[in-house]
Each structure stands twice: as structure tokens, then as C-alpha cells.
Amino acid sequence: MQILNSQKENRHMDKKSKIFVAGHTGLVGSAITRELEAQGYTNLILKQHKELDLMDRLAVSDFFQKEKPEFVFLAAAKVGGIMANQTYPADFIYQNLMIESNVIHESYRSKVKKLLFLGSSCIYPKLASQPIKEESLLTGLLEETNKPYAIAKIAGIVMCESYNRQYGTNFISAMPTNIYGTHDNFDPETAHVIPALIKKFHDAKQAGIKSVTLWGTGTPRREFLFVDDLASACVFLMDVYDGKEAINIGTGEDIRIEELAELIKKEVGFKGDIKWDESIPDGTPQKILDVSRIHTLGWKHKISPEEGIKKTYVWYLKNMK
Numbered sequence: 001m002q003i004l005n006s007q008k009e010n011r012h013m014d015k016k017s018k019i020f021v022a023g024h025t026g027l028v029g030s031a032i033t034r035e036l037e038a039q040g041y042t043n044l045i046l047k048q049h050k051e052l053d054l055m056d057r058l059a060v061s062d063f064f065q066k067e068k069p070e071f072v073f074l075a076a077a078k079v080g081g082i083m084a085n086q087t088y089p090a091d092f093i094y095q096n097l098m099i100e101s102n103v104i105h106e107s108y109r110s111k112v113k114k115l116l117f118l119g120s121s122c123i124y125p126k127l128a129s130q131p132i133k134e135e136s137l138l139t140g141l142l143e144e145t146n147k148p149y150a151i152a153k154i155a156g157i158v159m160c161e162s163y164n165r166q167y168g169t170n171f172i173s174a175m176p177t178n179i180y181g182t183h184d185n186f187d188p189e190t191a192h193v194i195p196a197l198i199k200k201f202h203d204a205k206q207a208g209i210k211s212v213t214l215w216g217t218g219t220p221r222r223e224f225l226f227v228d229d230l231a232s233a234c235v236f237l238m239d240v241y242d243g244k245e246a247i248n249i250g251t252g253e254d255i256r257i258e259e260l261a262e263l264i265k266k267e268v269g270f271k272g273d274i275k276w277d278e279s280i281p282d283g284t285p286q287k288i289l290d291v292s293r294i295h296t297l298g299w300k301h302k303i304s305p306e307e308g309i310k311k312t313y314v315w316y317l318k319n320m321k
Contacts, residue, residue, distance in 0.1 A: 012239060013041065013071050013114075020045040020069035022054060022103055023076025028118060028176075030183045031231035032073050039235065045069055055098040064106040072107050072115040073234060074100065074156075082145050084190040089148040096152035104159050108169055115171040116238050117160050119153040119246060121223075121289055122146050123175060131290040134175070134246055143284070157246050164244060172241055174234060177250035177289050181227030181308060182315035194224060197261060198313055201268040202320075211273040212265075215280035218258030223250050223288040226308035229301040236299045250289035251301045260305070267309050 013019065019036060023029035024046045036044060045067055052063055054076050078095040085092055100117065107115045124132045125140030137157070142150045160171035180194035188196055197214070204212045233249045241247060261274055303311075 015040050016043050017041070017071055018043050018045060018067070018069045019071045019073070020067065021073045021075060022099075023074075025049075026075060026077075026079075027181065027183050027185065027227055028179060028230060028234075029073070029075035031181065031227040032075055032234050035228070035231035035235050054102055055095060057098075057102050060102040060106050061109070064110040064112075068110055069107075070113045071238060072103065072112050073238070074103050074115060074117045075234075076103070077118070077153075079149075080185075080190040081192050081196065085146040085149055087189075092146075093148035093152045096149065097155060100152070100156040100159065104156065104163060104171065107171070108163050108167055113170065114238060115160070115169070116234055117156050117171060117173045118234070119157055119173055119175045120150070121175055121177045121248070121250070121287065122150045123153050123157070126284060130286050131252065131288045132248070133290045134248055134293065137246065145283075161244065170242055172237060172243065173246040174237055175246050175248050175289070176230050176233075177223040177225050177248070179225055179227050179230055181312050183227070184312060184316075186316060186320065193222070193257070194260070194264065194309065194312065195316070197264045198268060198309075198316055201265050201270040202313075202316070204272060205268060205270045209272060211275050212270065213275045213277050214257075214261060215277055216257065216282040217278050218256065218261065218274075218276050220257050220282045220284065221254040221286040221288065222257060222260070223252075223254045224260070224305060224308070225250055225301060226303040226311070229303050232302075233294065233299050236297075237294070240297055247293050248289040248291050249294060250291045252289070252291040252295070254286065254288040255305060263305060263309055264313075267306075267313050 021029050021033050024033045053059055076099050078092055124136050126143040127140055128136040157173045160173050163169045163171055184195040185191050186195045186199045200212055230249055
């Protein structure tokens with residue numbers, strides 16, 4: 001099989017490079033857009049869903065042939081918490097497979113210089129050794145509650161690897177830990193843990209409720225990364241990383257859910273009690289990524305949980321309507 005080498009040259013962005021941020025209105029895409037603008041990149045291609053449906057193969061093909069982006073951040077995805085994943089498993093696997101297949105294939109066809117695909121830490125086996133190394137991928141069974149989403153993300157990683165091997169593209173994959181921050185989703189049915197807790201405590205405070213009941217025991221440990229830190233890591237990797245393997249993005253630090261709840265309770269100003277519904281399973285006792293690879297490259301997170309939660313709650317108060 002012929003290996004094409006035409007996409008191996010000039011793979012570093014300059015301030016006038018044509019850069020397509022797929023999913024720029026979402027939590028991660030909006031942060032990447034802000035980071036690029038803050039660093040002085042002036043030629044960003046941004047399309048809302050009504051302008052470009054990334055699940056429409058012909059529309060995506062037409063877009064790439066017309067716009068000819070040089071660099072692509074693939075941050076577009078259907079995402080959600082445990083309840084959303086359990087309720088809409090077909091939507092999660094279908095929509096994510098369609099988005100990544102269309103964008104990755106058309107990036108190859110239009111000779112994009114470099115693409116960064118954003119996966120998720122849920123791609124790793126449920127019982128992977130902690131902290132989770134990149135080499136753990138595909139070494140065990142997945143967490144059942146988000147298996148369709150995880151399989152779609154794994155497919156995106158393998159697509160990038162396959163196009164690199166067959167066509168000489170430079171498509172890299174990054175695996176972020178649990179993300180939160182401004183522009184997050186605060187819908188209690190589909191939100192991830194931090195925005196869900198912010199809304200729960202805020203609503204309880206407003207209603208004068210004396211206690212809030214949370215799921216599980218509060219003992220599991222989880223790792224969280226503020227979305228602005230993720231954005232800086234993505235731009236950093238686009239500039240310096242050409243590795244074949246997926247690379248983890250995280251803090252290398254974790255926190256008990258019980259401690260996290262207390263931090264959010266304090267920031268929101270809720271004065272009541274926290275009760276735990278121990279009839280709800282906790283899930284994996286600990287989940288933290290090994291981030292030694294990206295640390296070795298020279299990137300490290302900057303925003304603490306206290307600062308990140310404060311920024312997120314301030315944004316929520318301004319935008320909750």
C-alpha cells in the first residue's frame with residue numbers, strides 16, 4: 001500500500017495559519033478558541049451547528065474542500081454524564097462515530113497538516129492500574145455505563161493511527177481527564193459531577209433547603225482538570241507533539257468526591273448538611289491519569305480546584321438563565 005508523505009511538511013502553526021476548531025461552541029472547543037485568540041492566532045475557522053452539521057458527510061466534504069484548513073482541533077462530540085450515557089447509548093455511539101469519521105477522513109483528503117483528536121479518559125479499562133498509563137488502552141473491559149461513548153472515542157484514536165500509518169498524516173490523539181469549567185453543561189440530567197453539584201447546591205441555597213443528598217458514599221477519588229488548562233495543553237501539543245501514541249492530559253492529582261462536594265458547598269455558600277445515599281454504587285474507587293509523558297514534554301496544569309470551581313460558579317451565576 002502506498003504511503004503518502006505530502007502531509008509531513010510544515011506541521012507547526014504560525015499566527016496566520018488557517019485553524020478549524022470543530023465544536024467551538026462547546027465546553028472544550030470554546031476554551032481552545034479563547035486560548036488560540038489569546039496567543040495571537042488570527043485565522044480561525046468557526047462554524048456553528050446550523051452552519052455545518054459534522055454528521056453530514058457531504059457538508060463536511062464541501063466545507064473542507066472550500067475552506068482548506070491547515071490545522072484541525074477536533075473537539076466536537078456528544079458528551080454527557082452517567083444518566084445521559086445510560087439513557088441515550090445509541091446516540092452516543094452513532095453521533096460520535098459520524099463526527100470523527102467525517103472530520104478525520106476529510107482532513108486527510110484536503111491535506112490538513114495536523115489534526116488533534118480529543119478522546120476521553122473513559123477509553124481506559126474499568127480495572128486499569130492507577131495512575132492510568134497510555135499503554136493501558138485496550139487491555140481490559142470498559143466501564144459498562146459509558147461503553148458506547150468509549151468505543152466511539154477508541155475508534156477515533158485508531159482512525160488517527162491508521163491514517164498516519166497508511167497515508168503519512170500527522171493526526172495526534174489526546175486523552176483528557178474529567179473536565180469542568182466555564183461554558184459547562186449544568187442540566188441535572190446530563191451534566192458531569194462538578195456542574196451538577198454546583199447547580200444542586202445553588203438551588204438548595206436559593207430554596208432554603210436544610211440538606212442535600214448526593215449519590216454513593218463520597219469516598220471514590222477522581223481527577224479534575226479546569227477547561228482552560230486543557231485548552232493550553234491542546235495548543236501546546238499541536239505545536240510540539242508528533243507522537244504516534246495517544247497522550248494523557250490531566251493534573252496527576254485526585255480528590256475524594258466528599259472533599260470535592262465540601263469545596264463546592266463552601267464556594268456556593270450553602271449552609272445545610274450533605275447526606276450520602278449509599279444505596280447508589282460508587283463505581284471505581286480511584287481514577288487518575290499518569291501524566292508523566294506530557295510533563296516530560298514541558299506542560300503542566302496551573303489552575304487549582306479551588307480557583308477552578310470559583311471561576312465556574314461565577315460564570316454560572318452570570319449565565320444560568
